[in-house]
Amino acid sequence: MPAYRPEEIEKKWQAHWKAHSTFRTENHSDKPKYYVLDMFPYPSGAGLHVGHPLGYIASDIVTRYKRLRGFNVLHPMGFDSFGLPAEQYAIQTGRHPALTTEKNIETYVQQLSSLGFSYDWSREVRTSDASYYKWTQWIFLKLFNSWYNLDADRAEPLTELTARFAATGSEGIRAAGDDGDRLSFSAGQWALFSEKQKLAAVLPYRLAYQQDTYVNWCPGLGTVLSNDEVKDGLSERGGFPVERRLMPQWNLRITAYADRLLQGLDQLDWPDAVKEMQRNWIGKSIGAEVTFPVLSSEYSVLSSETKADEAASLTTQYLLPNTEIKVYTTRVDTIYGATFLVLAPEHELVDELTTPEQRAAVDEYIAATKRRSERDRMTDVKAVSGVFTGAYALNPVNNEPVPIWLADYVLAGYGTGAVMAVPSGDQRDYLFAKHFNLPIPAISDAQQGLDQQADPTKEGRYINSGIINGLTYKEATQKLIAFLEEKGLGKGKVNFRQRDAIFGRQRYWGEPIPIYYKDGTAYGIAESDLPLVLPEIDEYKPTETGEPPLGRAQDWLYKGKYPYELSTMPGWAGSSWYYLRYMDPTNEARFVSEEAEHYWGSVDLYMGGAEHATGHLLYARFWYLFLKDLGLVSSNEPFQKLINQGMILGRSNFVYQMWMQWQTIPEEELHFPQIYVSKSFKEAMSQNSEEFKSSEKYASYLAQIDEIISRTRAKYPHLKMSLMRHNAPTGEYAYFSKFHVDVNHTDNDVLNISAFRNWRNENRNAEFILEEDGTFICDWEVEKMSKSKHNVVNPNILIDKYGADALRLYEMFLGPLEQYKPWNTNGISGVSGFLKKFWRLFHPEDGPLALTDEPATPAELKVLHRAIQKAQEDIEKFSFNTSVSLFMITVNELTALKCHKRAILEPLVLLVSPYAPHLAEELWQELGHKAGSISTASYPEFREEFLVEDTVTYPLAINGKVREQMQFAAAATAAEIETAVLASDFLAKHGEGKSAKKVIVVPGRMVNVVV
RNA sequence: GCCGGAGUGGUGGAAUGGUAUACACGAGGGACUUAAAAUCCCUUGCCUUCACGGGCUUACGGGUUCGAGUCCCGUCUCCGGUACCA
Structure with a gap:
C-alpha cells in the first residue's frame, strides 16, 4: 500500500459497511444499551452544506466510542419528510411533493454515507410513509379519546369520563381546560342526551379538541402557524406576514401538562439556556384572580358632583347584577393603587359595557386594532393607545369606582383578558395613565421617582392602602387574598403563558387528521381503518371556495359517505415521537413493541440545534408524558442529555468596486470596465487623512487610476468616464461599493481574477488595482452561511x-x-x-x-x-x-x-x-x-x-513571577524542596537582595518565593 | 427592557486557582525540485535591546489570594433567546 489515499480507502470501507450491515443493531444484547440520536432532518432541496454535519460527526464519534467501550448502541437516522418547502415547490411546478422529497432524501443519504456515519440504515423512518404516519394518526386518536383528570393529575381515556357522567353527572369533575366552555348536567340529564349532545358535551374535555381560536393566519402560505413558527410577525418559512384571525381549529391541550413540563426540566441534563427558554415559554406565574363588580350605566351619566354624593350607595343602588370583570394580577398587594381597569378589545363584555356616548369611539378603536397587524403591534410597542368605555367598576377592597378602558396592550388570550391598572407600580400602566391623564397614587413608602416612571418595588410599607397600610409585601398579600376569598371576590391562582397548541394546517403535504364528520359532529375514525392515506389531488392549492387543498380530493369519504377533516397535521406531529419508532421501525401491530421500548428506554444523548428549544423539544416531551399516562412508555422523559451543536458560520469574501461616472452609449454592446480595488488600497483611500494625501503611496494610487482610465479611453473611444472624486460630505477621495464574491473564487482571501471575470458577465472587462506583490486581496466578514452571500462551502x-x-x-x-x-x-x-x-x-x-x-x-x-x-x-x-x-x-x-x-x-x-x-x-x-x-x-x-516520572521540573517564581526551573525527585517533600531552593543561588540571582518571607511549595506543580 | 452565553495573537482556538498563548491556519525565511505540487527545517503575542536580557499582555476598572484568563464586584461590547404575559 503506497501513500495515504483517502479517496480509495473511504469508498472501500463505506461499501464494506453497507454490504456487511456492519452497524446493524439488535434489540437484545447482554451489553448495556446506549441511544445516540441526531435531530430529525427535513430533507431540503439544497442538500447539506459544511455546517450541517457538525452535530452528526460529534454524535457518530460518541457512537463509535461507546461501541468500543462495550455498549450496544442505537444510532439511527431518518427523515421528517412532510413539510412546506416541497409543497410550495409543488404549487409552483405541479410536481408531486412525494417525488421531490424522495429525490432530496436520496441526496441526503448519499451525502451522509460519504461522511462515513455509522447509522443503522435498516431502521430509517420517514414521516410521510403511510406505515409511519399510521401511528402518528393513532396517537392523535388517543389524544382525541382522552381527557386530563386534574385530581389524578394525568390523562385518562374518555370512557372513564363518560362513566362518571353516567354515574354522577358533570358535578365534581376537575378537568384541565376552560370550564367556561363546558356544560353542567346531572346523571339523569346525561342519560337523556342524544349521541350528538353527548359528543358536544365531551368535546371540551378532549386533549385534541376543535374550537374557535385566535390563530396566526398566514395568507401568503394559506395556512395557520403556531407561535414558534412565527418570528417578528413573519412566517419562519418564507417570511410572509402573519395576522390574527378567529378560526375553528384543532388544538392539543398541552397546557394540561404545563406544570409537569416545567417540573420535569429539573431532572434533565440539558443546556441551562434551553431549560430556561422552556421555563419562560411555559411562563408560570403565581398570582390572584380578583373580581371587580360593574356599575350600571345610570352611574356613568351622573355629573361628577353627584358621583361624589352617591359614594355611599354605590354597592346598593348602582351595582349591575350578574356582571363582573375578573382580572388576573401577580401583585394583588398593589390593588389599592388600581385606579382603572383595562380590557382587551376582544373582551366579551365590551359591547355590554360601552355607554352610548362612547360607542362611536369604542367601535372606531376596535376597528383600528383589527386593521393593525400583529407585526405593527409588535414594532410599535411604545405607542400608547386606548379608549374609555364610559363604564365603571368597583374596586372590591375599597368600593372606589374605577373607569373601564380598552387597550390593545392587554391580550385577550392571557389570564382573563383584563387587568387592574396600577400606574404607580407598573410601567405600562404608568405610561397609559400619563397619556390619558389618569391619577397615579403612590402605594408604598418606598416608591421613588413617580413623577418620572413607575416603581414596582416590594420594599417598604404600604400607604393609601386601607386594610394593609403599614404592612410589608408578604403580610399584605396574605391578608388581601384571605379578605377577597372570604368575600368571594378573589382567589389565589396560577397562570401559564403557554397556550394550547394549534394542530391543524390548511395544507396538503402532511398527515391527514383522522377525523370525519357526521351531521356536523366530529368523530375519530376507527383504529382499524388506519392509516388514513393522503389522497391524490389535481393541484396543491386551496379550492375556489377557500377550503384547504384536501377539499379537491375526489370521492374522499369515510365509509363512502362521511366527509373527512380537510386540514392536515403540522410539521411537528411526526417529529414528536419518531425516536420511539426507531426502536422498532417495522412493527405493524404497535407503534413500538413493549419489549423494544423497555430495552431502549429513552434517548441517552440527543444532538441537535438550539432552534428547537421551545418547539419540537416541548411538543415531544408533551407527547411522551401523554403516552406515559396511558401506560405506553416507561421512562420519565424522552431525552436525558441534550447537546446543542453551535452553528458554523460562513466566512464571506468581498471585493470593493470604485464608483465611476459613465456616459452610456446604448447602441454599442459595451460592458463597461468595472474597477475593483484590492483591500489595502480601499483602506488607505478611506482613511482620508491629510498626511496620507501628501504621501507617495497616495500619488501612486492616483497614477494607477489615471492609467486605467486612459487605457480604457483608448480602448473605448466613445465612452466618457471619470472617477467620482472627493465625496464632499465625508471628504473621502472615492466611493466604494462592497460586493460579495464567491468564496470558491478566493484562496486565503486572494482573488482568482480569471475565475472572478468569468463568474459574472459584467465583470468580463473588469480592471483591478492590485497589491504591491501583484495579488488582489479581498475583504472578509463572518456571516450566516447562505447561497445569497456566496459563502456556502459544499x-x-x-x-x-x-x-x-x-x-x-x-x-x-x-x-x-x-x-x-x-x-x-x-x-x-x-x-x-x-x-x-x-x-x-x-x-x-x-x-x-x-x-x-x-x-x-x-x-x-x-x-x-x-x-x-x-x-x-x-x-x-x-x-x-x-x-x-x-x-x-x-x-x-x-x-x-x-x-x-x-x-x-x-x-x-x-x-x-x-x-x-x-x-x-x-x-x-x-x-x-x-x-x-x-x-x-x-x-x-x-x-x-x-505516566509516573522519576523527576519533576518545577518552575521557581518570585512573588508569582517565574524566573527559573529546577529538577527535583518526584518523591521530594515540600520541606526538602524549600530547603533546596533556599540553599541555591536562586534568591541571590533574582531576589533583588531581599530575603525570603515565605516559600510556597505546591507538590508536583511549582514553587513560589515571597520576598 | 428581561433571561442566557461569550470577549485570549493576523485567524480558529488551548489552559484541575499554579510556567498564558498548546494544537492548527496564515505570514516570513530556508532545504529539496528545471519548475510547481508535496514534504521537511527555522522564526512568528506586543514593546525594548546589536545581543544577553528586561518590560507589558487574556475587553475595561476594582477586589480576594503567596499566585487570577480562571473566583468576587462594577462597567463596556458582541451573540442568542424573549417581550405590552398583568
Missing part, C-alpha cells in the same frame, strides 16, 4: 479533495462543539497533514507497512498512555476539538521518536477510530485483524504507571 468538494476523515476531524478541530464559529476552508490542510503523518508512522516514507514487534520504550509508553487517558476524558465531556489536538501532538511526538512499533501504534488506531473511521479500519485490517472489525474491538486500557 462538503462533497472537500471530501473529494481531502477525504471524509479529514473533514470529520477538521469540523471537530474548529472549536468547542457548542460554540458558534466561522468556517475557514484553509485550515483543513492542517488535519489533512496530520492524517498523512499518522499514515507514515505505519508506512515509513509512504512505503509498505513496516511495523516492528520491539518492546516499547518508557518514553513511547508515556506518550501512548497520556493519549489514552486524555482522549477518554475529552470524549466523555464532549470536548472533541482538544482530542484532535491531542492526536496531533501524539503523532508529532511519535514521529520525532521514530516510533514504528506495533505495541504503540495498534492501540492508537483504536483511539483515532471514532474520529477517522475509514483510515482506522484500513490500518486495522493491515494490522492483521478481520476486515470491518474495528467497531467490535475494545478500547485500549489506560495504565497510570506509565
Whole structure:
C-alpha cells in the first residue's frame, strides 16, 4: 500500500459497511444499551452544506466510542419528510411533493454515507410513509379519546369520563381546560342526551379538541402557524406576514401538562439556556384572580358632583347584577393603587359595557386594532393607545369606582383578558395613565421617582392602602387574598403563558387528521381503518371556495359517505415521537413493541440545534408524558442529555468596486470596465487623512487610476468616464461599493481574477488595482452561511479533495462543539497533514507497512498512555476539538521518536477510530485483524504507571513571577524542596537582595518565593 | 427592557486557582525540485535591546489570594433567546 489515499480507502470501507450491515443493531444484547440520536432532518432541496454535519460527526464519534467501550448502541437516522418547502415547490411546478422529497432524501443519504456515519440504515423512518404516519394518526386518536383528570393529575381515556357522567353527572369533575366552555348536567340529564349532545358535551374535555381560536393566519402560505413558527410577525418559512384571525381549529391541550413540563426540566441534563427558554415559554406565574363588580350605566351619566354624593350607595343602588370583570394580577398587594381597569378589545363584555356616548369611539378603536397587524403591534410597542368605555367598576377592597378602558396592550388570550391598572407600580400602566391623564397614587413608602416612571418595588410599607397600610409585601398579600376569598371576590391562582397548541394546517403535504364528520359532529375514525392515506389531488392549492387543498380530493369519504377533516397535521406531529419508532421501525401491530421500548428506554444523548428549544423539544416531551399516562412508555422523559451543536458560520469574501461616472452609449454592446480595488488600497483611500494625501503611496494610487482610465479611453473611444472624486460630505477621495464574491473564487482571501471575470458577465472587462506583490486581496466578514452571500462551502468538494476523515476531524478541530464559529476552508490542510503523518508512522516514507514487534520504550509508553487517558476524558465531556489536538501532538511526538512499533501504534488506531473511521479500519485490517472489525474491538486500557516520572521540573517564581526551573525527585517533600531552593543561588540571582518571607511549595506543580 | 452565553495573537482556538498563548491556519525565511505540487527545517503575542536580557499582555476598572484568563464586584461590547404575559 503506497501513500495515504483517502479517496480509495473511504469508498472501500463505506461499501464494506453497507454490504456487511456492519452497524446493524439488535434489540437484545447482554451489553448495556446506549441511544445516540441526531435531530430529525427535513430533507431540503439544497442538500447539506459544511455546517450541517457538525452535530452528526460529534454524535457518530460518541457512537463509535461507546461501541468500543462495550455498549450496544442505537444510532439511527431518518427523515421528517412532510413539510412546506416541497409543497410550495409543488404549487409552483405541479410536481408531486412525494417525488421531490424522495429525490432530496436520496441526496441526503448519499451525502451522509460519504461522511462515513455509522447509522443503522435498516431502521430509517420517514414521516410521510403511510406505515409511519399510521401511528402518528393513532396517537392523535388517543389524544382525541382522552381527557386530563386534574385530581389524578394525568390523562385518562374518555370512557372513564363518560362513566362518571353516567354515574354522577358533570358535578365534581376537575378537568384541565376552560370550564367556561363546558356544560353542567346531572346523571339523569346525561342519560337523556342524544349521541350528538353527548359528543358536544365531551368535546371540551378532549386533549385534541376543535374550537374557535385566535390563530396566526398566514395568507401568503394559506395556512395557520403556531407561535414558534412565527418570528417578528413573519412566517419562519418564507417570511410572509402573519395576522390574527378567529378560526375553528384543532388544538392539543398541552397546557394540561404545563406544570409537569416545567417540573420535569429539573431532572434533565440539558443546556441551562434551553431549560430556561422552556421555563419562560411555559411562563408560570403565581398570582390572584380578583373580581371587580360593574356599575350600571345610570352611574356613568351622573355629573361628577353627584358621583361624589352617591359614594355611599354605590354597592346598593348602582351595582349591575350578574356582571363582573375578573382580572388576573401577580401583585394583588398593589390593588389599592388600581385606579382603572383595562380590557382587551376582544373582551366579551365590551359591547355590554360601552355607554352610548362612547360607542362611536369604542367601535372606531376596535376597528383600528383589527386593521393593525400583529407585526405593527409588535414594532410599535411604545405607542400608547386606548379608549374609555364610559363604564365603571368597583374596586372590591375599597368600593372606589374605577373607569373601564380598552387597550390593545392587554391580550385577550392571557389570564382573563383584563387587568387592574396600577400606574404607580407598573410601567405600562404608568405610561397609559400619563397619556390619558389618569391619577397615579403612590402605594408604598418606598416608591421613588413617580413623577418620572413607575416603581414596582416590594420594599417598604404600604400607604393609601386601607386594610394593609403599614404592612410589608408578604403580610399584605396574605391578608388581601384571605379578605377577597372570604368575600368571594378573589382567589389565589396560577397562570401559564403557554397556550394550547394549534394542530391543524390548511395544507396538503402532511398527515391527514383522522377525523370525519357526521351531521356536523366530529368523530375519530376507527383504529382499524388506519392509516388514513393522503389522497391524490389535481393541484396543491386551496379550492375556489377557500377550503384547504384536501377539499379537491375526489370521492374522499369515510365509509363512502362521511366527509373527512380537510386540514392536515403540522410539521411537528411526526417529529414528536419518531425516536420511539426507531426502536422498532417495522412493527405493524404497535407503534413500538413493549419489549423494544423497555430495552431502549429513552434517548441517552440527543444532538441537535438550539432552534428547537421551545418547539419540537416541548411538543415531544408533551407527547411522551401523554403516552406515559396511558401506560405506553416507561421512562420519565424522552431525552436525558441534550447537546446543542453551535452553528458554523460562513466566512464571506468581498471585493470593493470604485464608483465611476459613465456616459452610456446604448447602441454599442459595451460592458463597461468595472474597477475593483484590492483591500489595502480601499483602506488607505478611506482613511482620508491629510498626511496620507501628501504621501507617495497616495500619488501612486492616483497614477494607477489615471492609467486605467486612459487605457480604457483608448480602448473605448466613445465612452466618457471619470472617477467620482472627493465625496464632499465625508471628504473621502472615492466611493466604494462592497460586493460579495464567491468564496470558491478566493484562496486565503486572494482573488482568482480569471475565475472572478468569468463568474459574472459584467465583470468580463473588469480592471483591478492590485497589491504591491501583484495579488488582489479581498475583504472578509463572518456571516450566516447562505447561497445569497456566496459563502456556502459544499462538503462533497472537500471530501473529494481531502477525504471524509479529514473533514470529520477538521469540523471537530474548529472549536468547542457548542460554540458558534466561522468556517475557514484553509485550515483543513492542517488535519489533512496530520492524517498523512499518522499514515507514515505505519508506512515509513509512504512505503509498505513496516511495523516492528520491539518492546516499547518508557518514553513511547508515556506518550501512548497520556493519549489514552486524555482522549477518554475529552470524549466523555464532549470536548472533541482538544482530542484532535491531542492526536496531533501524539503523532508529532511519535514521529520525532521514530516510533514504528506495533505495541504503540495498534492501540492508537483504536483511539483515532471514532474520529477517522475509514483510515482506522484500513490500518486495522493491515494490522492483521478481520476486515470491518474495528467497531467490535475494545478500547485500549489506560495504565497510570506509565505516566509516573522519576523527576519533576518545577518552575521557581518570585512573588508569582517565574524566573527559573529546577529538577527535583518526584518523591521530594515540600520541606526538602524549600530547603533546596533556599540553599541555591536562586534568591541571590533574582531576589533583588531581599530575603525570603515565605516559600510556597505546591507538590508536583511549582514553587513560589515571597520576598 | 428581561433571561442566557461569550470577549485570549493576523485567524480558529488551548489552559484541575499554579510556567498564558498548546494544537492548527496564515505570514516570513530556508532545504529539496528545471519548475510547481508535496514534504521537511527555522522564526512568528506586543514593546525594548546589536545581543544577553528586561518590560507589558487574556475587553475595561476594582477586589480576594503567596499566585487570577480562571473566583468576587462594577462597567463596556458582541451573540442568542424573549417581550405590552398583568
